Amino acid sequence: MSEPVERATQAIFCVCADEGVVTAAHACTEQEDGAVFFGEFRDYITADKRPQFSPTLKSAAACVALVDFDKDPELALQTTERLQQIFLKKISIIAVGSMLDASLLLRAMRAGCTEYLSKPVNVDELGRALRRFRERLMLAPEMQSGVGRVIALFGAKGGVGTTILAVHLATFLVRQHGKRVLLIDHKHQLGHVALYLGLTDTRYHFDEMLRNVDRLDVELLNGFVIHHESGLDVIASPETATEHHEGKRDELERVMDFLRREYDYVLIDSSVGYQDSKLSLIDQADEIYLVSTPDVASLRDLARLVESMSLSDLAMSKLRLVLNRAAAEDSLNAAQIQKAVHFPVAISITNNYLELMRAINEGKPVASSLKSTFNQQLQRWSDQIVGSGASLTGDKTAKKKRLAFWQKV
Numbered sequence: 001m002s003e004p005v006e007r008a009t010q011a012i013f014c015v016c017a018d019e020g021v022v023t024a025a026h027a028c029t030e031q032e033d034g035a036v037f038f039g040e041f042r043d044y045i046t047a048d049k050r051p052q053f054s055p056t057l058k059s060a061a062a063c064v065a066l067v068d069f070d071k072d073p074e075l076a077l078q079t080t081e082r083l084q085q086i087f088l089k090k091i092s093i094i095a096v097g098s099m100l101d102a103s104l105l106l107r108a109m110r111a112g113c114t115e116y117l118s119k120p121v122n123v124d125e126l127g128r129a130l131r132r133f134r135e136r137l138m139l140a141p142e143m144q145s146g147v148g149r150v151i152a153l154f155g156a157k158g159g160v161g162t163t164i165l166a167v168h169l170a171t172f173l174v175r176q177h178g179k180r181v182l183l184i185d186h187k188h189q190l191g192h193v194a195l196y197l198g199l200t201d202t203r204y205h206f207d208e209m210l211r212n213v214d215r216l217d218v219e220l221l222n223g224f225v226i227h228h229e230s231g232l233d234v235i236a237s238p239e240t241a242t243e244h245h246e247g248k249r250d251e252l253e254r255v256m257d258f259l260r261r262e263y264d265y266v267l268i269d270s271s272v273g274y275q276d277s278k279l280s281l282i283d284q285a286d287e288i289y290l291v292s293t294p295d296v297a298s299l300r301d302l303a304r305l306v307e308s309m310s311l312s313d314l315a316m317s318k319l320r321l322v323l324n325r326a327a328a329e330d331s332l333n334a335a336q337i338q339k340a341v342h343f344p345v346a347i348s349i350t351n352n353y354l355e356l357m358r359a360i361n362e363g364k365p366v367a368s369s370l371k372s373t374f375n376q377q378l379q380r381w382s383d384q385i386v387g388s389g390a391s392l393t394g395d396k397t398a399k400k401k402r403l404a405f406w407q408k409v
Helices: 019-031 073-090 102-111 123-138 162-175 193-197 206-211 218-224 249-262 275-284 296-309 313-318 334-341 353-362 373-390
Strands: 010-015 035-041 063-068 091-097 113-118 149-155 181-185 233-235 265-269 287-292 319-326 345-350
Touching: 010 019, 010 073, 010 123, 019 035, 019 063, 019 123, 063 073, 063 123, 073 091, 073 102, 073 249, 091 123, 102 113, 113 123, 149 162, 149 249, 149 275, 162 181, 162 193, 162 265, 162 319, 162 353, 162 373, 181 193, 193 233, 193 353, 206 218, 206 249, 218 249, 249 265, 249 275, 275 313, 287 296, 287 313, 296 319, 296 334, 313 319, 319 334, 334 345, 345 373
Parallel strands: 010 035, 010 063, 063 091, 091 113, 149 265, 149 287, 181 233, 181 265, 287 319, 319 345
Antiparallel strands: none
């Protein structure tokens, strides 16, 4: 299976389509600048049957779906409505069929279809539709802001400093790179993100957002987030013991899809202890940072977690190891740790205990302007993150790439 690595201006895919429709879609993208064919989903997409959409597809500036209505018009209508929910405002849907009567065509348009093409699909007609969609995209500034990236941070065990790194990484992305960033404290109770930032108004938390996913819009989001003076937005953890809502995979995916449209980066400070949530977050994240310290207990747990993640090629492709509180006098260096856990250390952060303890006690992150080894390392880390996103948010008119294999789900 192969798919493009650069961000497409238009990502084209088919749903439950016959061979003629798929062939026409692929041929059209060969002629249209910025259009990339992402393949076909062989089943209709409903609440009960939803495929996993790749991060590359989600990162496209806009998507175009060709939904075949011939096999089952009712499921095709459900698919149209579902795609509208998943991709929000950045998708255009074309109804395709041998014959759609006036009543069904009206229902299709009400469900969210933008165009209708009869079979056999004419490549030139499809090309004109894609160009119309692009023109509308250029006239809609809210659709040009791009799609944000989700970064999950897990500690190999408790006490390795994951939260303090998440707080500082988030503030660096805001202050040094001018990015719109949301930091989520994904602890079900008594998390420390708000405490480290000196925030006190923590009435709402992420579990509540999952419960209210059907009502989620910009206004509701603004009621959930706390605005830090740095420009960082935060969703805090409950400060008291609360009933835990284990969000369904579908709920989490819908929330993340929405947040990607509102922020450049969504950082999630979570725990490997939340098994179901962990698996869902691993699916949703574009990058996964696993934090450890250079001690035997942490490294034992780190090795087991890397081994567990190695069962999934997708998870391993996102995984980055962070060695926190590193010092020259440590008995184990990064090279030895890499040999022990069979995975390279991507980021090494120096031991800055006293300065960070002072920052925690004052409720103020270390000033990013301060000249210190810790800040230099955080600067390089944030630079790497912003740089890695450039390949997905670069030239929107990049030449299309022919796919060796089509994505089939």
